Amino acid sequence: MRVVVLGATGSVGRQVCAAYQAHGWDVHGVARRPAPHLSGCGFTELDLAAAAPGRIATVLGDLPADVVVNAAGGWGDTEEEMTYSHLRLVRRLVEALALLPFRPRLVHLGSVHEYGPVPAGTLLHEDLLPEPVTPYARVKLETSSAVLTAARAGVLDAVVLRAANMSGPHPPQESFLAALMARISTAFAHGGRLELSVADARRDFIDVRDVAQAVVRAGRAPAVGGLVVNIGRGDAVPIGDLVGWLLEAAAFPEDRVDRREAPVRSKGGDWTRLDIGRARRLLSWAPRIGLRDSVHSMWRTAHGAPA
Template identity: 85%
Template sequence: MRVVVLGATGSVGRQVCAAYAARGWDVHGVARRPAPHLTGVGFTALDLAAAVPERIAAVLGDPPADVVVNAAGGWGDTEEEMTYSHLRLVRRLVEALGSVPHRPRLVHLGSVHEYGPVPAGTLLHEDLVPEPVTPYARIKLETSSAVLTAVRDGLLDAVVLRAANMSGPHPPQESFLAALMARVRTALADGGRLELSVADARRDYVDVRDVARAVVRAGQAPAAGGLVVNVGRGEAVPIGDLVGWLLEAAAFPEDRTDRRDLPVRSKGGDWTQLDVTRAWRLLDWTPRIGLRDSVHSMWRVAHGAAA
Protein backbone atom coordinates (compact mmCIF):
# COMPACT_ATOMS: atom_id res chain seq x y z
CA MET A 1 0.00 0.00 0.00
CA ARG A 2 1.31 3.43 -0.96
CA VAL A 3 0.45 6.76 0.65
CA VAL A 4 1.42 10.21 -0.60
CA VAL A 5 1.52 12.83 2.17
CA LEU A 6 1.23 16.43 1.01
CA GLY A 7 2.83 18.82 3.47
CA ALA A 8 5.06 16.04 4.77
CA THR A 9 7.47 18.36 6.57
CA GLY A 10 4.82 20.14 8.65
CA SER A 11 3.72 19.43 12.19
CA VAL A 12 0.90 17.10 11.14
CA GLY A 13 2.49 15.75 7.97
CA ARG A 14 5.60 14.43 9.70
CA GLN A 15 3.45 12.50 12.22
CA VAL A 16 1.25 11.12 9.42
CA CYS A 17 4.38 9.88 7.61
CA ALA A 18 5.61 8.22 10.81
CA ALA A 19 2.23 6.60 11.49
CA TYR A 20 2.01 5.08 8.02
CA ALA A 21 5.67 3.98 8.02
CA ALA A 22 5.12 2.20 11.36
CA ARG A 23 2.38 0.18 9.66
CA GLY A 24 4.64 -0.89 6.81
CA TRP A 25 3.23 1.38 4.10
CA ASP A 26 5.28 2.76 1.23
CA VAL A 27 5.38 6.44 2.25
CA HIS A 28 6.08 9.27 -0.19
CA GLY A 29 6.28 12.81 1.15
CA VAL A 30 5.73 16.03 -0.79
CA ALA A 31 6.76 19.50 0.38
CA ARG A 32 8.63 22.51 -0.92
CA ARG A 33 11.87 21.47 0.77
CA PRO A 34 13.14 18.19 2.27
CA ALA A 35 13.65 17.71 6.00
CA PRO A 36 15.90 15.36 8.01
CA HIS A 37 13.00 13.43 9.55
CA LEU A 38 11.94 12.21 6.09
CA THR A 39 15.13 10.20 5.60
CA GLY A 40 14.19 6.69 4.53
CA VAL A 41 10.95 7.58 2.74
CA GLY A 42 10.35 8.74 -0.81
CA PHE A 43 10.25 12.49 -1.31
CA THR A 44 9.38 15.01 -4.01
CA ALA A 45 10.25 18.70 -3.61
CA LEU A 46 7.25 20.56 -5.02
CA ASP A 47 5.31 23.77 -4.37
CA LEU A 48 1.86 22.26 -4.65
CA ALA A 49 0.05 25.58 -4.97
CA ALA A 50 2.27 26.59 -7.90
CA ALA A 51 2.53 23.19 -9.62
CA VAL A 52 0.31 22.41 -12.59
CA PRO A 53 -2.22 19.57 -12.01
CA GLU A 54 -0.36 17.33 -14.46
CA ARG A 55 2.78 17.49 -12.32
CA ILE A 56 0.82 16.67 -9.17
CA ALA A 57 -0.92 13.79 -10.94
CA ALA A 58 2.46 12.34 -11.90
CA VAL A 59 3.49 12.19 -8.24
CA LEU A 60 0.20 10.60 -7.21
CA GLY A 61 0.01 8.10 -10.03
CA ASP A 62 3.52 6.77 -10.60
CA PRO A 63 3.39 4.39 -8.86
CA PRO A 64 -0.31 4.65 -7.99
CA ALA A 65 -1.16 5.90 -4.50
CA ASP A 66 -3.81 4.10 -2.49
CA VAL A 67 -4.25 7.07 -0.15
CA VAL A 68 -3.41 10.76 -0.49
CA VAL A 69 -3.24 12.93 2.64
CA ASN A 70 -3.53 16.69 2.34
CA ALA A 71 -1.78 18.16 5.36
CA ALA A 72 -0.36 21.07 3.34
CA GLY A 73 -1.01 24.79 3.55
CA GLY A 74 0.53 27.45 5.77
CA TRP A 75 -1.23 29.68 8.27
CA GLY A 76 -0.55 32.89 6.35
CA ASP A 77 -0.84 36.52 7.43
CA THR A 78 -3.32 37.68 4.81
CA GLU A 79 -6.41 36.28 3.13
CA GLU A 80 -4.57 36.33 -0.19
CA GLU A 81 -1.74 34.21 1.18
CA MET A 82 -4.12 31.69 2.67
CA THR A 83 -6.22 31.54 -0.50
CA TYR A 84 -3.06 30.73 -2.43
CA SER A 85 -1.65 28.12 -0.05
CA HIS A 86 -4.97 26.40 0.78
CA LEU A 87 -7.73 26.94 -1.79
CA ARG A 88 -5.57 27.18 -4.91
CA LEU A 89 -3.68 24.08 -3.79
CA VAL A 90 -6.86 22.05 -3.27
CA ARG A 91 -8.35 23.09 -6.60
CA ARG A 92 -5.22 21.87 -8.38
CA LEU A 93 -5.17 18.71 -6.28
CA VAL A 94 -8.81 17.93 -7.17
CA GLU A 95 -8.03 18.36 -10.87
CA ALA A 96 -4.96 16.15 -10.54
CA LEU A 97 -6.86 13.39 -8.73
CA GLY A 98 -9.56 13.49 -11.39
CA SER A 99 -7.00 12.74 -14.08
CA VAL A 100 -5.28 9.71 -12.56
CA PRO A 101 -6.60 6.37 -13.89
CA HIS A 102 -7.21 4.93 -10.42
CA ARG A 103 -9.07 6.62 -7.56
CA PRO A 104 -7.11 6.92 -4.31
CA ARG A 105 -8.82 7.93 -1.08
CA LEU A 106 -8.08 11.57 -0.20
CA VAL A 107 -7.92 12.47 3.48
CA HIS A 108 -8.12 16.25 3.81
CA LEU A 109 -7.19 18.00 7.07
CA GLY A 110 -9.67 20.69 8.00
CA SER A 111 -9.92 22.74 11.17
CA VAL A 112 -12.24 23.20 14.14
CA HIS A 113 -12.11 26.94 13.38
CA GLU A 114 -14.31 26.30 10.34
CA TYR A 115 -17.32 26.19 12.68
CA GLY A 116 -16.79 29.76 13.83
CA PRO A 117 -17.45 31.17 17.33
CA VAL A 118 -20.21 29.50 19.35
CA PRO A 119 -21.68 30.06 22.82
CA ALA A 120 -19.96 28.36 25.74
CA GLY A 121 -21.33 24.89 26.30
CA THR A 122 -22.02 24.22 22.60
CA LEU A 123 -21.09 20.74 21.40
CA LEU A 124 -19.80 21.08 17.84
CA HIS A 125 -21.17 18.24 15.71
CA GLU A 126 -20.58 17.75 12.00
CA ASP A 127 -24.12 18.72 10.96
CA LEU A 128 -23.84 22.16 12.53
CA VAL A 129 -23.91 24.92 9.89
CA PRO A 130 -20.47 26.59 9.98
CA GLU A 131 -20.33 30.37 10.43
CA PRO A 132 -16.64 31.33 10.39
CA VAL A 133 -15.74 34.99 10.86
CA THR A 134 -11.95 35.19 10.48
CA PRO A 135 -10.10 35.01 7.13
CA TYR A 136 -8.27 31.84 8.22
CA ALA A 137 -11.48 30.07 9.20
CA ARG A 138 -13.34 31.17 6.06
CA ILE A 139 -10.56 29.93 3.76
CA LYS A 140 -10.30 26.62 5.62
CA LEU A 141 -14.05 26.10 5.28
CA GLU A 142 -14.00 27.01 1.59
CA THR A 143 -11.16 24.54 1.07
CA SER A 144 -12.97 21.70 2.85
CA SER A 145 -16.17 22.55 0.93
CA ALA A 146 -14.28 22.30 -2.36
CA VAL A 147 -13.26 18.73 -1.47
CA LEU A 148 -16.79 17.75 -0.46
CA THR A 149 -18.26 19.29 -3.62
CA ALA A 150 -15.86 17.24 -5.73
CA VAL A 151 -17.03 14.11 -3.91
CA ARG A 152 -20.69 14.94 -4.61
CA ASP A 153 -19.82 15.54 -8.27
CA GLY A 154 -18.29 12.08 -8.49
CA LEU A 155 -14.74 13.34 -8.98
CA LEU A 156 -13.20 12.13 -5.73
CA ASP A 157 -13.30 9.62 -2.93
CA ALA A 158 -12.48 11.75 0.09
CA VAL A 159 -12.91 12.33 3.83
CA VAL A 160 -12.55 15.69 5.58
CA LEU A 161 -11.17 15.50 9.10
CA ARG A 162 -12.08 18.62 11.05
CA ALA A 163 -9.33 18.62 13.66
CA ALA A 164 -9.23 20.36 17.02
CA ASN A 165 -6.31 22.53 18.13
CA MET A 166 -3.24 20.33 18.42
CA SER A 167 -0.55 19.80 21.01
CA GLY A 168 2.40 17.44 21.09
CA PRO A 169 5.84 17.29 19.48
CA HIS A 170 6.98 19.78 16.82
CA PRO A 171 4.16 22.36 16.98
CA PRO A 172 3.92 24.91 14.15
CA GLN A 173 5.94 28.02 14.93
CA GLU A 174 2.80 30.15 14.49
CA SER A 175 0.84 28.25 17.14
CA PHE A 176 0.05 29.44 20.66
CA LEU A 177 1.96 26.60 22.32
CA ALA A 178 5.09 27.06 20.19
CA ALA A 179 5.16 30.78 20.94
CA LEU A 180 4.70 30.12 24.65
CA MET A 181 7.45 27.49 24.64
CA ALA A 182 9.86 29.99 23.05
CA ARG A 183 9.10 32.58 25.73
CA VAL A 184 9.61 30.05 28.52
CA ARG A 185 12.92 28.96 26.99
CA THR A 186 14.12 32.57 26.80
CA ALA A 187 13.12 33.31 30.40
CA LEU A 188 14.94 30.18 31.60
CA ALA A 189 18.07 31.15 29.70
CA ASP A 190 18.31 34.75 30.95
CA GLY A 191 17.02 34.10 34.45
CA GLY A 192 14.32 36.74 34.13
CA ARG A 193 10.67 36.80 35.00
CA LEU A 194 7.96 35.39 32.77
CA GLU A 195 4.97 37.63 32.21
CA LEU A 196 1.97 35.70 30.96
CA SER A 197 -1.35 37.03 29.71
CA VAL A 198 -3.77 34.09 29.69
CA ALA A 199 -7.21 34.26 28.12
CA ASP A 200 -10.19 32.84 30.00
CA ALA A 201 -10.94 30.46 27.15
CA ARG A 202 -11.61 26.75 26.88
CA ARG A 203 -10.54 24.81 23.82
CA ASP A 204 -10.65 21.27 22.54
CA TYR A 205 -7.03 20.14 22.14
CA VAL A 206 -5.76 16.80 20.84
CA ASP A 207 -2.28 15.36 20.46
CA VAL A 208 -0.97 15.54 16.89
CA ARG A 209 -0.01 11.84 17.00
CA ASP A 210 -3.62 10.93 17.78
CA VAL A 211 -4.64 13.01 14.75
CA ALA A 212 -2.17 11.03 12.65
CA ARG A 213 -3.82 7.79 13.80
CA ALA A 214 -7.18 9.17 12.77
CA VAL A 215 -5.77 10.01 9.34
CA VAL A 216 -4.61 6.41 8.88
CA ARG A 217 -8.04 5.11 9.93
CA ALA A 218 -9.84 7.55 7.62
CA GLY A 219 -7.77 6.39 4.66
CA GLN A 220 -9.35 2.94 4.82
CA ALA A 221 -12.80 3.55 6.32
CA PRO A 222 -15.35 2.93 3.53
CA ALA A 223 -18.31 4.37 5.45
CA ALA A 224 -16.55 7.72 5.98
CA GLY A 225 -16.37 8.59 2.27
CA GLY A 226 -17.82 12.01 1.48
CA LEU A 227 -18.22 13.00 5.14
CA VAL A 228 -16.80 15.46 7.61
CA VAL A 229 -15.44 13.74 10.72
CA ASN A 230 -14.47 15.65 13.86
CA VAL A 231 -11.15 14.69 15.45
CA GLY A 232 -10.57 15.93 18.99
CA ARG A 233 -10.80 14.85 22.59
CA GLY A 234 -14.37 16.05 23.01
CA GLU A 235 -13.34 18.20 25.97
CA ALA A 236 -13.18 21.97 26.47
CA VAL A 237 -9.94 22.46 28.42
CA PRO A 238 -8.98 25.77 30.10
CA ILE A 239 -6.08 27.45 28.32
CA GLY A 240 -4.59 28.08 31.77
CA ASP A 241 -4.21 24.32 32.24
CA LEU A 242 -2.10 24.05 29.09
CA VAL A 243 0.06 26.93 30.29
CA GLY A 244 0.49 25.26 33.67
CA TRP A 245 1.50 21.93 32.15
CA LEU A 246 4.12 23.59 29.98
CA LEU A 247 5.62 25.45 32.93
CA GLU A 248 5.61 22.17 34.84
CA ALA A 249 7.40 20.38 31.98
CA ALA A 250 10.02 23.14 31.85
CA ALA A 251 10.43 23.17 35.64
CA PHE A 252 9.96 26.94 35.51
CA PRO A 253 9.94 28.51 39.00
CA GLU A 254 6.47 29.62 40.02
CA ASP A 255 7.87 32.65 41.89
CA ARG A 256 9.23 34.03 38.61
CA THR A 257 5.86 33.93 36.87
CA ASP A 258 3.45 36.85 36.62
CA ARG A 259 0.01 36.05 35.25
CA ARG A 260 -2.80 38.35 34.23
CA ASP A 261 -6.08 37.84 32.42
CA LEU A 262 -6.29 38.63 28.71
CA PRO A 263 -9.32 39.08 26.44
CA VAL A 264 -9.68 36.34 23.83
CA ARG A 265 -7.97 37.28 20.55
CA SER A 266 -7.56 34.29 18.27
CA LYS A 267 -8.75 32.48 15.14
CA GLY A 268 -11.82 31.23 17.04
CA GLY A 269 -13.97 32.24 19.95
CA ASP A 270 -13.50 31.45 23.62
CA TRP A 271 -15.01 27.95 23.46
CA THR A 272 -14.54 24.83 21.31
CA GLN A 273 -15.70 21.32 22.13
CA LEU A 274 -16.05 18.76 19.37
CA ASP A 275 -18.55 15.93 19.23
CA VAL A 276 -16.30 13.00 18.29
CA THR A 277 -19.00 10.31 18.15
CA ARG A 278 -18.67 9.96 14.38
CA ALA A 279 -14.92 9.35 14.60
CA TRP A 280 -15.51 6.59 17.14
CA ARG A 281 -18.33 5.05 15.10
CA LEU A 282 -16.89 5.27 11.56
CA LEU A 283 -13.13 5.22 12.19
CA ASP A 284 -13.04 3.13 15.37
CA TRP A 285 -10.88 5.93 16.74
CA THR A 286 -10.54 7.54 20.15
CA PRO A 287 -7.66 9.68 21.45
CA ARG A 288 -5.06 7.85 23.51
CA ILE A 289 -2.62 10.53 24.68
CA GLY A 290 -3.57 12.70 27.63
CA LEU A 291 -3.06 16.45 27.25
CA ARG A 292 -0.65 16.79 30.17
CA ASP A 293 1.53 14.05 28.66
CA SER A 294 1.15 15.70 25.26
CA VAL A 295 2.39 19.08 26.48
CA HIS A 296 5.25 17.49 28.42
CA SER A 297 6.23 15.55 25.30
CA MET A 298 6.26 18.77 23.27
CA TRP A 299 8.78 20.29 25.67
CA ARG A 300 10.98 17.18 25.92
CA VAL A 301 11.20 16.66 22.17
CA ALA A 302 12.08 20.32 21.60
CA HIS A 303 14.93 20.03 24.08
CA GLY A 304 16.46 16.84 22.78
CA ALA A 305 15.00 14.31 25.20
CA ALA A 306 13.06 11.22 24.16
CA ALA A 307 9.28 11.63 24.13
Protein backbone atom coordinates in the same frame (compact mmCIF):
# COMPACT_ATOMS: atom_id res chain seq x y z
CA MET B 1 -0.18 -0.11 0.19
CA ARG B 2 1.26 3.29 -0.65
CA VAL B 3 0.34 6.68 0.83
CA VAL B 4 1.41 10.05 -0.53
CA VAL B 5 1.53 12.73 2.18
CA LEU B 6 1.28 16.30 0.92
CA GLY B 7 2.94 18.70 3.34
CA ALA B 8 5.07 15.86 4.69
CA THR B 9 7.58 18.14 6.42
CA GLY B 10 5.02 20.05 8.48
CA SER B 11 3.90 19.54 12.05
CA VAL B 12 1.03 17.23 11.11
CA GLY B 13 2.53 15.74 7.96
CA ARG B 14 5.62 14.37 9.70
CA GLN B 15 3.43 12.57 12.25
CA VAL B 16 1.20 11.19 9.50
CA CYS B 17 4.27 9.81 7.72
CA ALA B 18 5.48 8.18 10.95
CA ALA B 19 2.06 6.67 11.68
CA TYR B 20 1.73 5.14 8.22
CA GLN B 21 5.28 3.76 8.41
CA ALA B 22 4.44 2.15 11.75
CA HIS B 23 1.48 0.45 10.06
CA GLY B 24 3.74 -0.98 7.35
CA TRP B 25 2.77 1.31 4.46
CA ASP B 26 5.09 2.56 1.72
CA VAL B 27 5.25 6.31 2.45
CA HIS B 28 6.08 9.03 -0.07
CA GLY B 29 6.27 12.64 1.04
CA VAL B 30 5.71 15.80 -1.01
CA ALA B 31 6.79 19.26 0.14
CA ARG B 32 8.68 22.31 -1.04
CA ARG B 33 11.88 21.23 0.68
CA PRO B 34 13.16 17.91 2.09
CA ALA B 35 13.68 17.34 5.81
CA PRO B 36 15.93 14.92 7.76
CA HIS B 37 13.04 13.08 9.41
CA LEU B 38 11.85 11.87 5.99
CA SER B 39 15.04 9.92 5.28
CA GLY B 40 13.14 6.61 5.44
CA CYS B 41 10.49 7.73 2.92
CA GLY B 42 10.35 8.49 -0.76
CA PHE B 43 10.23 12.22 -1.43
CA THR B 44 9.29 14.65 -4.19
CA GLU B 45 10.27 18.32 -3.92
CA LEU B 46 7.29 20.30 -5.21
CA ASP B 47 5.44 23.54 -4.46
CA LEU B 48 1.90 22.20 -4.67
CA ALA B 49 0.25 25.64 -4.79
CA ALA B 50 2.37 26.62 -7.78
CA ALA B 51 2.40 23.28 -9.62
CA ALA B 52 0.03 22.62 -12.52
CA PRO B 53 -2.62 19.91 -11.95
CA GLY B 54 -0.97 17.75 -14.60
CA ARG B 55 2.34 17.81 -12.70
CA ILE B 56 0.60 16.85 -9.45
CA ALA B 57 -1.26 14.05 -11.25
CA THR B 58 2.04 12.72 -12.59
CA VAL B 59 3.51 12.53 -9.08
CA LEU B 60 0.45 10.73 -7.72
CA GLY B 61 0.02 8.46 -10.72
CA ASP B 62 3.63 7.38 -11.21
CA LEU B 63 3.89 6.02 -7.68
CA PRO B 64 0.84 5.12 -7.73
CA ALA B 65 -0.99 6.21 -4.57
CA ASP B 66 -3.66 4.19 -2.75
CA VAL B 67 -4.24 7.06 -0.29
CA VAL B 68 -3.40 10.77 -0.57
CA VAL B 69 -3.26 12.86 2.60
CA ASN B 70 -3.48 16.64 2.31
CA ALA B 71 -1.67 18.06 5.32
CA ALA B 72 -0.23 20.96 3.29
CA GLY B 73 -0.81 24.68 3.52
CA GLY B 74 0.96 27.24 5.65
CA TRP B 75 -0.32 29.86 8.07
CA GLY B 76 -0.83 33.40 6.86
CA ASP B 77 -1.82 36.83 8.15
CA THR B 78 -3.93 37.86 5.17
CA GLU B 79 -6.76 36.27 3.24
CA GLU B 80 -4.67 36.49 0.06
CA GLU B 81 -1.83 34.48 1.63
CA MET B 82 -4.25 31.88 2.96
CA THR B 83 -6.09 31.64 -0.35
CA TYR B 84 -2.83 30.96 -2.19
CA SER B 85 -1.40 28.40 0.21
CA HIS B 86 -4.65 26.54 0.93
CA LEU B 87 -7.49 27.12 -1.54
CA ARG B 88 -5.37 27.38 -4.70
CA LEU B 89 -3.52 24.23 -3.63
CA VAL B 90 -6.72 22.26 -2.99
CA ARG B 91 -8.33 23.30 -6.26
CA ARG B 92 -5.28 22.11 -8.18
CA LEU B 93 -5.19 18.90 -6.18
CA VAL B 94 -8.86 18.17 -6.97
CA GLU B 95 -8.15 18.73 -10.67
CA ALA B 96 -5.11 16.48 -10.48
CA LEU B 97 -6.98 13.63 -8.81
CA ALA B 98 -9.71 13.83 -11.46
CA LEU B 99 -7.04 13.26 -14.14
CA LEU B 100 -5.92 9.92 -12.69
CA PRO B 101 -7.10 6.65 -14.28
CA PHE B 102 -7.62 5.25 -10.76
CA ARG B 103 -9.22 6.70 -7.64
CA PRO B 104 -7.13 6.96 -4.45
CA ARG B 105 -8.78 7.93 -1.18
CA LEU B 106 -8.09 11.58 -0.30
CA VAL B 107 -7.92 12.44 3.40
CA HIS B 108 -8.08 16.22 3.78
CA LEU B 109 -7.13 17.90 7.07
CA GLY B 110 -9.61 20.59 8.01
CA SER B 111 -9.86 22.65 11.20
CA VAL B 112 -12.21 23.14 14.14
CA HIS B 113 -12.00 26.88 13.38
CA GLU B 114 -14.19 26.29 10.32
CA TYR B 115 -17.22 26.20 12.63
CA GLY B 116 -16.59 29.75 13.81
CA PRO B 117 -17.25 31.15 17.31
CA VAL B 118 -20.06 29.49 19.26
CA PRO B 119 -21.65 30.07 22.71
CA ALA B 120 -19.95 28.38 25.66
CA GLY B 121 -21.34 24.91 26.21
CA THR B 122 -22.00 24.22 22.52
CA LEU B 123 -21.11 20.72 21.32
CA LEU B 124 -19.78 21.04 17.77
CA HIS B 125 -21.20 18.24 15.64
CA GLU B 126 -20.58 17.74 11.93
CA ASP B 127 -24.09 18.83 10.85
CA LEU B 128 -23.74 22.25 12.47
CA LEU B 129 -23.77 25.09 9.93
CA PRO B 130 -20.26 26.62 9.90
CA GLU B 131 -20.05 30.39 10.35
CA PRO B 132 -16.34 31.30 10.34
CA VAL B 133 -15.38 34.94 10.84
CA THR B 134 -11.58 35.11 10.44
CA PRO B 135 -9.66 34.89 7.15
CA TYR B 136 -7.95 31.68 8.28
CA ALA B 137 -11.22 29.98 9.21
CA ARG B 138 -13.06 31.15 6.08
CA VAL B 139 -10.34 29.87 3.74
CA LYS B 140 -10.07 26.57 5.61
CA LEU B 141 -13.83 26.10 5.21
CA GLU B 142 -13.59 26.88 1.49
CA THR B 143 -10.90 24.22 1.06
CA SER B 144 -12.94 21.61 2.91
CA SER B 145 -16.04 22.57 0.91
CA ALA B 146 -14.15 22.19 -2.38
CA VAL B 147 -13.12 18.66 -1.41
CA LEU B 148 -16.61 17.71 -0.21
CA THR B 149 -18.30 19.12 -3.30
CA ALA B 150 -16.05 17.06 -5.59
CA ALA B 151 -16.57 13.95 -3.48
CA ARG B 152 -20.36 14.28 -3.41
CA ALA B 153 -20.35 14.81 -7.17
CA GLY B 154 -18.52 11.52 -7.61
CA VAL B 155 -15.31 13.13 -8.86
CA LEU B 156 -13.26 12.02 -5.82
CA ASP B 157 -13.25 9.49 -3.04
CA ALA B 158 -12.53 11.88 -0.18
CA VAL B 159 -13.15 12.51 3.52
CA VAL B 160 -12.51 15.69 5.53
CA LEU B 161 -11.15 15.38 9.07
CA ARG B 162 -12.01 18.53 11.01
CA ALA B 163 -9.30 18.54 13.69
CA ALA B 164 -9.24 20.31 17.03
CA ASN B 165 -6.37 22.54 18.20
CA MET B 166 -3.25 20.39 18.37
CA SER B 167 -0.53 19.87 20.94
CA GLY B 168 2.41 17.48 21.06
CA PRO B 169 5.86 17.28 19.46
CA HIS B 170 7.05 19.71 16.78
CA PRO B 171 4.23 22.30 16.88
CA PRO B 172 4.14 24.91 14.10
CA GLN B 173 6.05 28.02 15.13
CA GLU B 174 2.96 30.20 14.67
CA SER B 175 0.88 28.23 17.18
CA PHE B 176 -0.01 29.43 20.67
CA LEU B 177 1.87 26.63 22.44
CA ALA B 178 5.02 27.01 20.34
CA ALA B 179 5.07 30.76 21.00
CA LEU B 180 4.65 30.14 24.73
CA MET B 181 7.43 27.56 24.70
CA ALA B 182 9.74 30.08 23.02
CA ARG B 183 8.94 32.71 25.66
CA ILE B 184 9.70 30.25 28.47
CA SER B 185 13.03 29.38 26.85
CA THR B 186 13.91 33.07 26.53
CA ALA B 187 13.04 33.74 30.16
CA PHE B 188 15.27 30.86 31.21
CA ALA B 189 18.13 32.11 29.07
CA HIS B 190 18.01 35.61 30.52
CA GLY B 191 17.08 34.67 34.07
CA GLY B 192 14.16 37.07 34.07
CA ARG B 193 10.49 36.93 34.91
CA LEU B 194 7.80 35.53 32.65
CA GLU B 195 4.76 37.74 32.09
CA LEU B 196 1.76 35.83 30.77
CA SER B 197 -1.63 37.05 29.61
CA VAL B 198 -3.92 34.02 29.92
CA ALA B 199 -7.35 34.18 28.32
CA ASP B 200 -10.39 32.86 30.17
CA ALA B 201 -11.08 30.39 27.37
CA ARG B 202 -11.71 26.66 27.04
CA ARG B 203 -10.78 24.74 23.93
CA ASP B 204 -10.70 21.21 22.58
CA PHE B 205 -7.05 20.17 22.20
CA ILE B 206 -5.69 16.87 20.89
CA ASP B 207 -2.22 15.41 20.48
CA VAL B 208 -0.99 15.57 16.88
CA ARG B 209 -0.06 11.87 17.04
CA ASP B 210 -3.66 10.95 17.79
CA VAL B 211 -4.68 13.00 14.75
CA ALA B 212 -2.17 11.04 12.66
CA GLN B 213 -3.74 7.75 13.80
CA ALA B 214 -7.17 9.07 12.78
CA VAL B 215 -5.75 9.90 9.34
CA VAL B 216 -4.49 6.33 8.93
CA ARG B 217 -7.90 4.91 9.82
CA ALA B 218 -9.71 7.35 7.54
CA GLY B 219 -7.53 6.24 4.64
CA ARG B 220 -9.09 2.77 4.63
CA ALA B 221 -12.43 3.15 6.41
CA PRO B 222 -15.51 2.27 4.32
CA ALA B 223 -18.53 4.53 3.90
CA VAL B 224 -16.83 7.83 4.78
CA GLY B 225 -16.58 9.34 1.30
CA GLY B 226 -18.06 12.84 1.16
CA LEU B 227 -18.27 13.15 4.94
CA VAL B 228 -16.82 15.47 7.57
CA VAL B 229 -15.47 13.69 10.65
CA ASN B 230 -14.51 15.60 13.79
CA ILE B 231 -11.18 14.66 15.40
CA GLY B 232 -10.65 15.92 18.95
CA ARG B 233 -10.84 14.82 22.55
CA GLY B 234 -14.44 15.91 23.01
CA ASP B 235 -13.50 18.08 25.98
CA ALA B 236 -13.16 21.84 26.49
CA VAL B 237 -9.96 22.39 28.47
CA PRO B 238 -9.07 25.69 30.19
CA ILE B 239 -6.19 27.43 28.44
CA GLY B 240 -4.69 28.04 31.88
CA ASP B 241 -4.29 24.26 32.33
CA LEU B 242 -2.22 24.00 29.15
CA VAL B 243 -0.07 26.92 30.28
CA GLY B 244 0.45 25.27 33.67
CA TRP B 245 1.43 21.92 32.14
CA LEU B 246 4.00 23.59 29.89
CA LEU B 247 5.53 25.49 32.82
CA GLU B 248 5.57 22.21 34.74
CA ALA B 249 7.28 20.39 31.85
CA ALA B 250 9.92 23.12 31.70
CA ALA B 251 10.34 23.17 35.50
CA PHE B 252 9.99 26.93 35.33
CA PRO B 253 9.84 28.46 38.83
CA GLU B 254 6.30 29.54 39.65
CA ASP B 255 7.56 32.51 41.67
CA ARG B 256 8.99 33.99 38.45
CA VAL B 257 5.65 33.92 36.63
CA ASP B 258 3.35 36.96 36.54
CA ARG B 259 -0.11 36.02 35.25
CA ARG B 260 -2.98 38.25 34.28
CA GLU B 261 -6.23 37.65 32.48
CA ALA B 262 -6.65 38.98 28.95
CA PRO B 263 -9.35 38.96 26.29
CA VAL B 264 -9.36 36.22 23.69
CA ARG B 265 -7.48 37.15 20.52
CA SER B 266 -7.26 34.10 18.32
CA LYS B 267 -8.69 32.23 15.36
CA GLY B 268 -11.18 30.26 17.43
CA GLY B 269 -13.09 32.32 19.98
CA ASP B 270 -13.25 31.36 23.63
CA TRP B 271 -14.93 27.93 23.42
CA THR B 272 -14.52 24.78 21.31
CA ARG B 273 -15.66 21.25 22.09
CA LEU B 274 -16.04 18.67 19.34
CA ASP B 275 -18.55 15.86 19.16
CA ILE B 276 -16.34 12.88 18.19
CA GLY B 277 -19.07 10.23 18.04
CA ARG B 278 -18.81 9.88 14.27
CA ALA B 279 -15.07 9.20 14.49
CA ARG B 280 -15.69 6.49 17.06
CA ARG B 281 -18.40 4.86 14.93
CA LEU B 282 -16.96 5.15 11.43
CA LEU B 283 -13.20 5.09 12.08
CA SER B 284 -13.15 2.96 15.25
CA TRP B 285 -10.90 5.71 16.59
CA ALA B 286 -10.54 7.41 19.95
CA PRO B 287 -7.85 9.70 21.42
CA ARG B 288 -5.28 7.89 23.53
CA ILE B 289 -2.68 10.47 24.60
CA GLY B 290 -3.53 12.61 27.62
CA LEU B 291 -3.10 16.36 27.22
CA ARG B 292 -0.67 16.74 30.11
CA ASP B 293 1.55 14.03 28.57
CA SER B 294 1.14 15.69 25.19
CA VAL B 295 2.33 19.08 26.46
CA HIS B 296 5.23 17.48 28.31
CA SER B 297 6.22 15.62 25.12
CA MET B 298 6.26 18.91 23.25
CA TRP B 299 8.79 20.40 25.66
CA ARG B 300 10.95 17.25 25.84
CA THR B 301 11.13 16.97 22.04
CA ALA B 302 12.34 20.55 21.75
CA HIS B 303 14.52 20.87 24.86
CA GLY B 304 15.21 17.43 26.31
CA ALA B 305 15.01 17.15 30.11
CA PRO B 306 13.35 19.97 32.10
CA ALA B 307 15.52 23.03 32.40
